[in-house]
Structure formats: structure tokens, C-alpha cells
């Protein structure tokens with residue numbers, strides 16, 4: 001099905017990690033959302049296409065559910081190594097499992113780009129901007145989009161309790177790009193502290209780092225609910241026609 005990551009790179013490399021072990025509960029579809037098709041191709045393959053198309057990315061580790069019965073029917077063909085690992089209960093566990101696999105073959109100083117399988121609309125320009133901007137950064141960082149709307153915090157009864165200052169408030173996207181060693185240790189520490197972080201930057205922040213935000217396109221949406229499919233199809237169509 002896939003080759004393993006059997007080559008230790010001679011120079012610093014970039015590896016992709018794709019957390020794809022979710023069940024897509026909020027999507028409410030009969031199959032996990034990463035296997036729904038957009039423009040005739042499974043969402044997860046659109047995502048892999050984008051990461052593996054970048055010349056700096058050496059290979060990818062995909063974290064899949066133990067119960068995943070769809071991957072083997074995709075038979076993706078790439079000229080770069082695609083390795084499968086078992087995902088975990090939460091996204092952070094899936095990512096950490098992928099990092100442990102990567103650590104068998106890559107250097108601690110190598111860059112890792114963690115990108116949601118559910119974000120197929122990542123543009124090449126955004127991925128390249130992230131890689132170029134952070135290539136010499138001491139910490140790493142993530143794609144993000146500054147908040148445009150006024151933000152409210154509510155109580156459980158949906159009553160507003162606060163208006164959140166939106167100055168310097170960003171939406172965190174993916175890829176999130178950090179060096180393998182520090183990210184693996186930060187995630188291990190976060191999980192050990194029962195901080196089940198929802199993104200890699202949170203783990204790095206808990207470890208005392210300040211990740212850098214790199215502005216990306218708002219079109220890099222995470223397909224979460226059914227209505228997101230129409231928007232994602234539009235963005236993919238726009239990319240095809242460019």
C-alpha cells in the first residue's frame with residue numbers, strides 16, 4: 001500500500017503529518033468526512049495532493065482510525081513516501097503517534113507541517129509562504145487569519161457576557177509548522193498534563209514558546225459541517241481554474 005519512510009535525509013527536511021482519524025461527528029455523514037468526495041476526489045486526497053506537491057515536502061505520515069476501512073480502497077499513488085499510523089482518541093494523540101513514527105526516520109531538527117485532512121483547500125501559495133517565512137525561525141508557527149467580526153463570549157444560555165477585543169485576534173488554521181523534536185516533546189508534556197490541546201501551537205505555547213502567525217487565506221477552511229462542503233467545492237474550483 002505505501003512505502004515506509006526509509007531514508008534519513010542528508011539535510012534538514014520537511015515532513016507532513018495529516019491527522020485523519022476523526023469520525024466527522026459534526027458532519028453527520030454516513031462515512032468519515034475526509035472520505036467524502038469533492039470534484040470527484042476524496043477530501044483526504046485533495047489534502048495529500050497539496051502537501052506532497054510542494055517540492056520541499058519529503059513525505060507524509062497519515063494518522064488513521066484503527067477502524068478505518070476506506071483508506072485501502074483509495075490506493076493513492078504518489079512519488080513520495082506515504083506512511084500510515086494509527087490515530088488516537090483525540091487529534092493531539094493522533095498527531096503524537098505520527099510524530100513518533102516520523103522520529104524513527106527523521107531528525108529532531110527537521111520541520112514538520114501538521115495539516116488537517118479536513119482542510120483540502122490549502123493553496124500552494126499559502127503553504128509556500130508558511131515554509132519560506134518560517135524556514136529560519138527559531139520556534140515555527142502557523143497559518144492564521146485575523147478575525148474580521150466582532151467577537152462575543154456567551155454563557156451556556158447563549159446570553160452575551162463579554163465582547164472580546166478583536167485587535168490581534170486570529171483564527172488558527174493549519175498547517176502548523178514546528179521542528180520535530182520540540183513539537184514531539186511539547187505534545188508529550190501537554191498530554192501528560194492532561195492538556196488535550198486542539199492544535200500544535202497550543203502545545204508549544206504550554207512549553208513556553210511563542211509561535212509566529214503567518215497570514216493565510218480565509219479559503220483554507222476546515223470542513224466541519226455539511227454546509228462547508230459547498231464552500232470547499234467553490235474554493236477547489238477556483239484553484240483549478242487559476
Ligand SMILES: Nc1ccn([C@@H]2O[C@H](COP(=O)(O)OP(=O)(O)OP(=O)(O)O)[C@@H](O)[C@H]2O)c(=O)n1
Pocket residue numbers: 018019020021022023024025026027034063087088089090091092094095116117118119222223224
Ligand atoms: N482523534 C482524532 C480526531 C480528529 N482527527 C483529525 O483532526 C482533523 C480536525 O479535526 P475535526 O475537524 O474535529 O474532525 P473530526 O474530529 O472528524 O470532526 P468531529 O469533531 O465533528 O467529529 C480532522 O482531519 C480529523 O480527521 C484525528 O486525526 N484524530
Ligand SMILES: C[C@](O)(CO)[C@H](O)COP(=O)(O)O
Pocket residue numbers: 091116171172173174198199200222
Ligand atoms: C487544528 C485546528 O484546525 C486549528 O483551527 C483546530 O483546532 C482543529 O480543531 P477540531 O476540534 O479538531 O476541529
